[in-house]
Amino acid sequence: MLNPTPHEQLEAALGERQYRLRFPDDLEKRFEADTGDQRSQMLFISGVICLLIYDSFLIADYLLRPAQFWGIAALRLGLVSGFGMLALLWVRTGPPGWQREGCLALIIVLGMATSGLIFSFSPQSIAMFDPFSFCLILLASNIVIALRFKYALLTTLACLLIMALYVVPSALMPLEAKTFALLTTLGTAVFTLFANYRLEISERNNYLLLLRERLRASLMHESNQVLTHISQTDSLTQLPNRRRFDEVYQRLWQEAAQRARHIGVLMIDIDHFKRYNDHYGHQQGDICLATVAAAIESQRRAQDLVARLGGEEFAVLLTDTDLDTAVQIAERIRSAIEVLGLEHGASGERTMVTVSIGVALTVPTPQTTPAWLMRQADEALYAAKGSGRNCVQIAATSG
Ligand SMILES: Nc1nc2c(ncn2[C@@H]2O[C@H](COP(=O)(O)OP(=O)(O)OP(=O)(O)O)[C@@H](O)[C@H]2O)c(=O)[nH]1
Structure with a gap:
């Protein structure tokens, strides 16, 4: 079975019930590649x-635990904020997703462990306030930083365990207060995890919709390019057609007028092509046209444009x-076709396919127009036909 295209994978992911936290592998890699840096x-x-808020609790520490203030300051500023800042600076460089999330998860767990330690230093009268800071850490982890759900879940479980290890055996709080603290922290964990899950789901769904728009726009762009190519x-x-020729001609005419430079037209017509068709058939006539076109194209300079104007008539813009x-x-074009040696048994004048060419050149002035120059080239072509082809x-007017 063929591998699904990115578009098919995307439509399938959008069609699924949208509660999954992982896309199919290719899409997941693209999601990380597209969103990783911004994340x-x-x-x-x-x-x-989060670190600033965490450190602002030093004010409360100073007021509530002045005796332990300097030790707590060392923990908050030196340990958690120090390592935290280093980790954040590294995260900012855009490491792979699992390293980015894992590193932040470790810092959050470190913050929780330090808060537990600070709680254990507390005088009995104020220990009851600390569980609020545990809740704030869960809020920061799951909503503000919003770790990816898998990491948020593991971090939350680790934080709850650390909190329980400090609070349950502690002699600083009565049983009623411990129960209240545990329930409050547990409730916060459940609420914030639920919100975290919804945040990630909506981020992923938004990404899918955005990606679908991008893919559609690029498909549309490609189709437009194909259609433009076909229409020109x-x-x-496979040469540019009359429409393309006219478009380029108008533009080059304007440029030549602005810069007071020459612009020229070669009008090229296959000699006795009606007889060729009549003699060899229309299909062979088509082959002859394509061969002559390729020969003309092979003689043009990089800046010139060769076009088929219609029938057996070609033009070169110089x-x-x-x-x-x-x-x-x-002259080079005329001779290149002559030396092709394409047999023309019905020409009457020669035995091979040849072309006649009219040359017209001018520096555009207000009195001249692109159509006028084309007429000059046409008249020169007519003269070439009259001079024996x-x-x-x-x-x-060009001489
Ligand atoms: N095979 C083929 N023939 C074409 C095509 N377009 C035009 N023609 C033929 O080209 C021939 C042009 O003939 P004329 O305009 O009478 O000119 P000519 O016979 O080349 O004579 P001179 O131009 O005077 O040398 C006609 O028979 C057209 O049918 C095409 O796409 N394929």
Whole structure:
């Protein structure tokens, strides 16, 4: 079975009941690649805010536990904030997802363990306040930092265990207060985990919708490019068609007018092509047209445009070219087709396929127009046909 395309994977993920916290592998990798850097930056900012709040509790420590203040300050500022800042700076560099989440989870657990230790230093009269700080740590972990759910769950369980290890055997609180503290912390854990789960689900769903829009836009862009190419290309010769020629011609004319530079047109027509068709058949005529087109294309300079204007008529747009060079290019094209040696048994004049070419060149002025120059090239072509074909003629106004 064929592997599903990114678009199919995406539609399947959107179609599923949206409660899963993991996409199929490819999509999951793309999710991490697309959102990882931004998440690292957000985690850095929310982490710094959490550390500031954590350290602001030094005010309460100073008021409630002045005797232990300096020891507690060393724990909060030196241990938790010190390691915390280092971890956040590292997270900001955009490490892989599991390292980023795991590292922050460890810092949160360290914060909880330190809060437990601070609780154990408390005088009996104020120990009852500390469980509130445990709840705040869970709030920070699950809502503000919003670790990915799996990490949030493990961190919460570790925090609850640490909290229970400090509070349950503690002699600082009566049983009623311990029960209240445990229930409050447990309730906070459940509520914040539930919110964390919903946050991640909605982040993932938003990502899927955004990705679908991006994929649709890029598919649309690709289709537009294909359609534009089709609408501007001649299907038989794969050369630009008349529409494309006119578009480029108008633009180059304006540029030549602004810069007072030459612009030139070579009008090329296969000689006695009606006879060729009649003699060899339309299908062979098509092959001949494509061969002649490729030969003309092979002689053009990089900056010039070759187009099939219709039927057996081609044109070359020349920019920044003097008359001598234009005639040289025309002569090169004429001779390249002659030396192809494509048999033309019905020509009457020669035995192989040849072309006649009209050359017209000008520096645009307010009195001249693109259509006027085309007419000049057409008249020169007509003159080439009149001079026995298989030759190049220059428009009278270009000489
Ligand atoms: N095979 C083929 N023939 C085409 C195509 N488009 C136009 N033609 C033929 O090209 C021929 C052009 O003939 P004319 O315009 O009379 O000119 P000519 O016979 O080349 O004569 P001169 O231009 O005077 O040398 C016609 O027979 C058209 O049917 C095409 O896409 N394929």
